[in-house]
Amino acid sequence: MGQGRRMKRGQGPPGPLDESLVTRKRKDAPAAPVEARGKRRRADVKAYNEAAVKKEAPKQRVSKKNAPPAPKAKASKKAAPPPPVDDEVLHGDSDMEEGADDPDVMENGLDGANWTGLDALGSASDSDGPDLEDDEFPESGSDVVDSDDEVRKTGMWSEDEDESDVEEKLTAANIEGLSRKLDMQKAVEEAEAQAELEEAAMQTNIAGEKPKVFEAEDEEGRQISTLNVQDLQLLRTRLNDTIRVLDDFKTLGEEGRSRAEYRAQMLKDICAYYGYSEFLADKLLSLFPAREAFAFFEANETPRPVVIRTNTLRTHRRELAQTLINRGVQLEPVGKWSKVGLQIFESQVPLGATPEYLAGHYILQAASSFLPVMALAPQEHERVLDMAAAPGGKTTHIAALMKNTGCIFANDSNKSRAKGLIGNIHRLGVRNTIICNYSALEFPKVIGGFDRVLLDAPCSGTGVIAKDASVKTNKTHADFLRLPHLQKQLILSAIDSVDHASKTGGYIVYSTCSVTLEENEQVVQYALNKRPNVQLVETGLTFGKEGFTTIGGKTFHPSMKMTRRYYPHTYNVDGFFVAKFKKTGPTPLNAVGADRSSANGNGQVNAEALVTEYVDKRPIHDSDDEDDFGGFDEEEDKIYIERAQRAQLRRKGKDPKAILNKNKLEEKKVKEGTNGVEKKDEKVGSEVVGAKAKKSNGEKKIKDSKAETNGDEKTKRSGAEVSNEKKSKKAEVKANGDKKGKQEDSPTQSARKSAKAGGAEKKPRKASGERKAKA
């Protein structure tokens, strides 16, 4: 925890829920701006929001001292009108099992702070799909997968109630608990607001007077640069003054001082006040105008609301809400933008240990983590790859949207995290998911041809500083080289793993819980440069700021505005980034040189491209359009396939010679016409051995891929002197023994390499050498 955070008033465990907001929310239209409250930080954020709306420099200081009196929300239970008719849903992202280090993991603290309100963010996107509709109005015998009927039938809502009835009752049940707290909260806030006003009256600069930001000493003669714990208030005052000046530099700037000097002072003060390293504070400060940056840093000091996502594979939202309310949980739907989430205001039971939690009726998940999955919009019966899936918040959401149909490959390179993924998948009743433990860089060699791919990339976590304050100080320049490099490689893997010809999909979603350019726009731009066969498309998300097209002298492709940015200070969600691509065609052979650098004024992407080792991750296509990728050498493939078959059969204790000879005989017959139609795929026992069989399903694909790899490796190891019988025999034994078969090249790649290395005619010779060796 940084110094600033430690020292700051009101820091530490999440504060109590400000229920005045809840009441206000019920009273006001959902999209109404949240009223300022007594707490200093929130007043600052409000001031920022107001300034942004009015687009004029605030005349007064922004701090709590200067904030206008906060209108008090009426706390009375009676005063609360019925809730909006539209059903809002709350959801969260990660599970408690997800581990404290996971950005998705929610803190246990409950804080209702919601100054812009998750409920004011537009309506749920289509991607929440019919599941969610069902969730709203479940019929008996609906699509709930597991039998938790006893939990579901609670009598709060009868079958024939309409939506508004349901909402009214849900609200009524909640409001009783909420209003008690509201009364207490109201009294505290009024006292606090009054104190702040008095304090502000004493300290506010006279309007129009130029703030003296660069005074070396405060009025008591202390050096401002050596401000200590007791001087936080002074630091804050100076921060406010600096921001005022930067807002209206012409009028308020001191003579002889440049903007850069004020900015440098602000940077210094932010580091001191909030406890950031100068490196990171500078990076974050550069993303926003001064006032907005301040709001961002402020928001990072407050926990985000606790949210749970209803698992529609097991229950319906309103039934879950009813059950939890009965257990003493105060909750409310998150907003119209999602139909599966519930925002938790207070709970008398640990949310990670309720019977409903253990039965998989919900998962604790940050609201922002819904967004990439909503953008992905997986369809029933599709094949979906979640490349970095652990601990599974998004995988299980995808499974719910797909109603447990189709097939999800949930991959994570971290074995222990993958175990958490397994746990969540079981708990939530997901049955359409295969878990893998590869580096995602190995895709699509592991398996490709997906309808959709989600890459929720490993990142620096600058969007979740409220959850993990260590990010403030532990991120270095090296991290912002290493992570973007990995992200760039991963995004190419993601693109190459998608089937551009998918009838229902062909989409890739890239997301991070970071707000830096390096991990977001620059990665997306890199993908556009390297893969001209993708383009950005709308995410379908109903809120979020547009991605940057120009910032700080950098220029990105105009379509970057279709990406979405989320910030704690604008939406009260974790900082997040979401981009959606559509793959429009196969990756061309000249992908390395593919360049859209005209879109990038600073040439940065190209420079990076030069130092980025190109890894060919084009999909191993098995369809008829393989020629698009340079074509196959059938003869050569046959040799590889045979080797793989032999190895496979030997592993199974069968005699490869006998079986393969028999096959050859049959093949000969077929070719001679003795056997009717020419067959391409043949079977040995129950094993599919034809290269083209891999298109039939994922499992077969993996088998073939492994088999091919064995053959490939063997070729490599035997080298150009395969005529040496001993060597090739050894190589074969080695390759066959390598059951796991660390995958290296696909047959296509291998063919390309060998063609480059010295002509196709060499290969058959090698192979015949090996055959001789075996004989």
Ligand SMILES: C[S@@+](CC[C@H](N)C(=O)[O-])C[C@H]1O[C@@H](n2cnc3c(N)ncnc32)[C@H](O)[C@@H]1O
């Ligand atoms: C942001 S987290 C994913 C959170 C997950 N999508 C969810 O919703 O629960 C990033 C994950 O990437 C994994 N990871 C890091 N490098 C990887 C790689 N090269 N291949 C696959 N996964 C990787 C990490 O282990 C981590 O679990």
